[in-house]
Amino acid sequence: MTTLETRTPKTAEEWLTRATEVRHRLAEGAAARDRAGETPYDEIALLKDSGLVTLLGPVEHGGGGQEWPLAYRVIREVAAGDGSIGQLLGYHLLWFWAARLVGTAEQIEAVEAEATRNRWFFGGAVNPRDEDVVIRDAGDHIVYTGRKSFSTGSKVSDVTVLEGVLEGTDTHVFAIVPSAQPGITFHDDWDNIGQRLTESGSVTISEVQVPWEAAAGFREKVFEPRTYNTLNVPTIQLVFVSFYLGIARGALEEAAEYTRTRTRPWLHGGQERAVDEPYQLDLYGDLQSKLWAAEALADAVAEEALAIHRDAWEVTPEQRGAHEVRVAAAKARATEVALEVTSRVFEGLGARATATELGFDRFWRNVRTHTLHDPVAYKRREVGAHLLRDELPEPTWYS
Template sequence: MTGEDHPGAEPAATHWLAVADEVARTLAGDAVEREQANEHPRREVALLRDAGLLALLVPAEAGGAGHQWPLAHQVLRRIAAADASVGHLLGYHWFQLWRTRLFDRPDLTARLERNTAEDRLFWAGVSNPRDAALALTPTGRGWRVTGRKSFATGASVADRLVVSGTEDTSGRKLTFVTDAADPGIHYLGDWDNLGQRLSASGGVEFRDVLVHPDDVLGAQPEEDGGAAHRQSLAPLGFQLLLSQLHVGIAHGALTTAAGYTTERTRAWSASGVERAVDDPHVLAGYGGLTARIEAAACLVDTAAEAFDAAAAAGQALDAATRGRAALRISQAKVVSTEVVNAVTTEVFELTGARATANRYGLDRFWRNARTITLHDPVKYKAAEIGRHLLTGHYPPVTGYS
């Protein structure tokens, strides 16, 4: 679904969709001005916090709303349609907290979820796979962490962080949680990109940050098996979230452009009609874009179902189930990338030259799409799909697949 209620939504789910719609209306009301001001997104995170959305996926027994990913995906699309940066922040918050469940530390996860509900905590991560890993040096009472990561979406406005680094004595990759306000963590404020300007995706430097063993989620499994398969869901989850953001951005661009066309676009002199909304070329243009967005949304929904099935398998997750989810997510990533880049470009042909004025901010959808779709090369996702067709091999387990 791109904007409408799920046909079988339960009353509690309907409530949260209404909350998401209200948050989206608030964000859309000054989206252009906020994006042009390019300030740190603290007010935006506060809006999510006050709306109660941060604990949407926290179990009810831990004080949260107790909902699952299908509802979260719908909420995410609504908010991303209004402001892709805020959708990015919310999706990553949910996933960083959720992925603590992939480790064998249920006690720690329970504590983190309870604290998140009680204190309305906002989460982010520091785990860019392509950066040189942070170095964790054993101290006898824990670890000392030093190093730098180039991209850490939301970290500078977060309350807590999920961090991955490499133990310098053993080479083990460890994942831990830490207070984002630790005095040894320095946020570089160097995110100055074309789009996703309010996603707070700048670099982070760790200077002798101390980590206690109680805050370590665990190490990356060295052998293939259930634990390794389960932890390998993390990169798939991020890829799925990106595909959801693509659909949300496309829907936001379409609805914003449609509103402009209805209210402002003048009929072209050669069209033979008085109103742009009666021009068959305009009608066909909007109809074609709508169909493509809905098709992408359906494919992303199918990928989400495959991911949910893999996650539900727990420690019994096998390579084939994981592989099928990876393949579906790669398919969703390829199609949603093509669709969002096409939609955010072609809406200008339907709105007209006057719609390029900065005060309308229609370009923000294209800039956001162009930026976020470059997160990792989509051609490699297409190659994964082709390899499966020709050889039967599923996508390999990497930091991006």
């Protein structure tokens, strides 16, 4: 891959242009990389070289100083080139931001400065359905031991966000640790049908020590809670929405180019070009319209959240709950649209386009794999309960 311009973008438009450049580089050979399933070291190096990993970082330390609405659009753009790398970037930005989510003011400043200056790439071993990572209080430090069935980013990460439960309590503790250390073993067992380059296999954590002062949000071994701590779910759900829609965008645009240049008109249709077939015009018009609508909803919900992120220390449960309902709606719509787009594009491609070499199936496999993360029916339920019963969702690991 050729080297990108090293100057840090200044405006939202410049960042989107940079993301588009990254997208085009990733799109080259994406189908072959998907088949090979190799660790994406070069692709993560591209994200670092482009500066996209520091998009949310402080300007004074070389970061972009940008906010979540732009970050979601950047994730979407990158995912259009390669869904796996879009997910990795999205998760990285989430864990980069996690210091703001749960950290103390001092921790936020220290983590963001160090991560931005060094262009750390974040991974995370934070599967909430695993309850087997136990944290032992060892005086001036804590010790993580156990296993997580998923650790997205694994070998390509510089640091990993760990999560576990303090022994004898129900207190969860997050901490950032170096990924390359004897106490962390990545098992390279991610072998799923989609998102094959996300390095999302299991991990064993053995006696990983963390100073108490690095336990996110703790002072004198006591966590200082605030409503903003619960913004992890709506924020990561919008990350999901972003790369679902990005993958759908990549599928639609790649399919349209194939139809324009290679699909043959049906021999009994009376048209000389596939692009003049009435059913092709209807198909692509339908899919484009649905994708535009889902993207517009996602952008609107992201903008609505700005007030919450800008007033993180004062956000109320009511503000958080109302935002979660809107996120749930965006997640439900993005899931349905992305699955439809990535499946139905085959109707406009023709039988020859099912060749393994072309890899059009990867778009659907990628969306289908990750949209099973949590049942979309429960997102629709949150929206329905709010509409019919004026209920706001209680914060959980999934709502």
